[in-house]
Amino acid sequence: MPKVLISDKMSPKAPEIFRARGIEVHEKTGLSKDELAAIIGDYDGLAIRSSTKATAALIAAAKNLKVIGRAGIGVDNVDVPAASAAGVVVMNTPFGNSITTAEHAIALMFALARQLPEADASTQAGKWEKNRFMGVELTAKTLGLIGAGNIGSIVADRALGLKMKVIAYDPFLTPERAKDMGVEKVTLDDLLAKADFITLHTPLTDSTRNILSAEALAKTKKGVRIINCARGGLIDEAALKAGLDSGHIGGAALDVFVEEPATASPLFGTPGFISTPHLGASTDEAQVNVAIQVAEQMADFLLTGGVTNALNMPSLSAEDAPKLRPYMALAEKLGLIVGQLETAEIRGVKVEVEGAAAQLNIKPITGAVLAGVMRSFSDTVNMVNAPFLARERNIEVAEVRHERDTDYQTLVRVTVRTPEGERSVAGTLLGSQFPRLVEIFGIKVEADFSERMLFIINEDKPGFIGRLGTTLGEAGVNIGTFHLGRRGAGAEAILLLSVDQPIPEQLLWNVCRLPGVKTVKALKL
Ligand SMILES: NC(=O)c1ccc[n+]([C@@H]2O[C@H](COP(=O)([O-])OP(=O)(O)OC[C@H]3O[C@@H](n4cnc5c(N)ncnc54)[C@H](O)[C@@H]3O)[C@@H](O)[C@H]2O)c1
Numbered sequence: 001m002p003k004v005l006i007s008d009k010m011s012p013k014a015p016e017i018f019r020a021r022g023i024e025v026h027e028k029t030g031l032s033k034d035e036l037a038a039i040i041g042d043y044d045g046l047a048i049r050s051s052t053k054a055t056a057a058l059i060a061a062a063k064n065l066k067v068i069g070r071a072g073i074g075v076d077n078v079d080v081p082a083a084s085a086a087g088v089v090v091m092n093t094p095f096g097n098s099i100t101t102a103e104h105a106i107a108l109m110f111a112l113a114r115q116l117p118e119a120d121a122s123t124q125a126g127k128w129e130k131n132r133f134m135g136v137e138l139t140a141k142t143l144g145l146i147g148a149g150n151i152g153s154i155v156a157d158r159a160l161g162l163k164m165k166v167i168a169y170d171p172f173l174t175p176e177r178a179k180d181m182g183v184e185k186v187t188l189d190d191l192l193a194k195a196d197f198i199t200l201h202t203p204l205t206d207s208t209r210n211i212l213s214a215e216a217l218a219k220t221k222k223g224v225r226i227i228n229c230a231r232g233g234l235i236d237e238a239a240l241k242a243g244l245d246s247g248h249i250g251g252a253a254l255d256v257f258v259e260e261p262a263t264a265s266p267l268f269g270t271p272g273f274i275s276t277p278h279l280g281a282s283t284d285e286a287q288v289n290v291a292i293q294v295a296e297q298m299a300d301f302l303l304t305g306g307v308t309n310a311l312n313m314p315s316l317s318a319e320d321a322p323k324l325r326p327y328m329a330l331a332e333k334l335g336l337i338v339g340q341l342e343t344a345e346i347r348g349v350k351v352e353v354e355g356a357a358a359q360l361n362i363k364p365i366t367g368a369v370l371a372g373v374m375r376s377f378s379d380t381v382n383m384v385n386a387p388f389l390a391r392e393r394n395i396e397v398a399e400v401r402h403e404r405d406t407d408y409q410t411l412v413r414v415t416v417r418t419p420e421g422e423r424s425v426a427g428t429l430l431g432s433q434f435p436r437l438v439e440i441f442g443i444k445v446e447a448d449f450s451e452r453m454l455f456i457i458n459e460d461k462p463g464f465i466g467r468l469g470t471t472l473g474e475a476g477v478n479i480g481t482f483h484l485g486r487r488g489a490g491a492e493a494i495l496l497l498s499v500d501q502p503i504p505e506q507l508l509w510n511v512c513r514l515p516g517v518k519t520v521k522a523l524k525l
């Protein structure tokens with residue numbers, strides 16, 4: 001039974017779902033990084049929000065971990081490259097808290113426009129300062145969106161309902177999408193010059209870090225009000241403080257900070273400054289949504305292999321996963337065979353599918369091939385980290401889907417390219433389930449796969465099979481199945497044997513010395 005650890009506060013829906021699906025779940029929140037590292041090795045899944053930091057060190061300690069599920073959008077608290085390298089799938093829930101976060105941005109915009117927190121504090125202090133708090137209307141004001149994805153587009157929709165004019169800076173926003181959203185696509189400089197309110201909705205990346213730098217803030221309209229419900233680090237906090245102090249910036253509301261938890265900040269106490277403690281996603285509705293989604297996604301992955309919303313693996317629905325499983329098993333075996341037989345440096349791997357396999361999602365098939373190919377140089381390779389390992393080793397990967405008639409109900413062909421040339425193996429599924437090898441290095445065979453196999457290339461000469469049988473028999477190795485293929489009578493022949501016992505090194509030498517033998521290799525599948 002897989003085991004999942006929930007290490008951040010999450011709706012009770014998440015543990016309920018894990019238990020209902022037969023997964024053992026433990027909720028342990030507020031652990032120090034050492035406490036977490038000490039227990040993480042017991043778990044197959046880790047479900048988190050934003051407090052847990054899934055660092056490279058934690059991932060290295062997580063020997064059984066298969067999946068990290070982020071109940072939320074941003075995965076900046078997860079070292080995704082380290083997870084990928086370790087073969088751990090990282091999933092998020094990209095839509096569950098978008099409305100809630102957009103509403104928080106709108107709430108902060110209203111709070112800034114009418115100085116609600118200061119007015120509330122003053123009134124509750126018994127001051128009744130009616131003349132101190134003069135606000136501004138939102139109607140007809142220009143809202144500048146930086147980032148017009150899920151959350152930005154919901155903010156735009158709500159702002160248009162408030163009769164604001166919405167302009168957006170997002171290099172990935174197409175003119176058609178901008179038109180559909182009812183917003184004007186502008187450059188960043190345009191936005192800075194025109195917006196009365198600016199709201200940020202981008203991830204924190206190299207291109208967005210300090211997007212509101214001192215220089216950018218200096219280009220804003222006097223009195224601009226700024227809202228950040230996306231990520232700390234998008235605004236230069238010192239420059240923001242200076243802008244508020246000088247009166248150039250009319251107000252700023254931050255839900256997110258460079259350092260979190262933000263228990264001290266030079267911004268605290270600055271007139272016109274409002275803050276919330278990363279509450280963007282904190283509504284009952286959003287937390288139930290993300291908890292349900294993360295638990296369902298992680299359970300699907302751990303129980304069926306289905307992949308949804310993964311950042312480091314192609315999607316695979318829970319319905320498609322069982323259909324693809326026999327193809328992936330075949331693909332991995334073909335990869336294992338070429339990976340073990342190829343001694344030269346692999347520069348490229350081509351995966352071709354035809355027949356029934358061509359109707360399926362090819363990505364998981366390719367992932368399985370790569371995992372098989374690279375198993376010969378990494379024990380920890382799996383479908384998640386195989387594409388990353390391939391990239392690291394400059395192995396070019398190609399996928400080809402053939403829509404042609406085939407002699408087989410389905411065919412998967414794997415070709416590896418080395419400085420010495422190309423070699424390929426191909427396989428099919430018998431009865432849509434049982435993998436069979438049908439071609440190896442251009443020679444037709446008809447072989448099933450087994451855990452231990454002996455591969456031999458020899459000259460097709462009379463008497464060889466008898467001598468081989470005797471050699472194996474003398475070493476106490478029993479032959480399970482025996483498959484033969486050859487280029488032609490008397491030409492190069494291939495033998496694939498499944499054997500019941502491990503093949504000792506000495507036996508390989510003895511076979512190698514038999515007359516006519518060109519290559520001998522023990523294969524582990
Ligand atoms: N405060 C919270 O609690 C909270 C809750 C949910 C999400 N978030 C954060 O909100 C942010 C936005 O989430 P989303 O779901 O809308 O993401 P999204 O991926 O749907 O949208 C992000 C948008 O930013 C745009 N973008 C990327 N680089 C840009 C750049 N250099 N300049 C301008 N635009 C750029 C993208 O094209 C995309 O349209 C994320 O950082 C997420 O982590 C915060």
Ligand SMILES: O=C(O)CC[C@@H](O)C(=O)O
Nearest residue numbers: 049050072073074097281
């Ligand atoms: O979990 C939270 O409270 C914050 C979530 C938010 O930052 C996100 O990126 O989804």
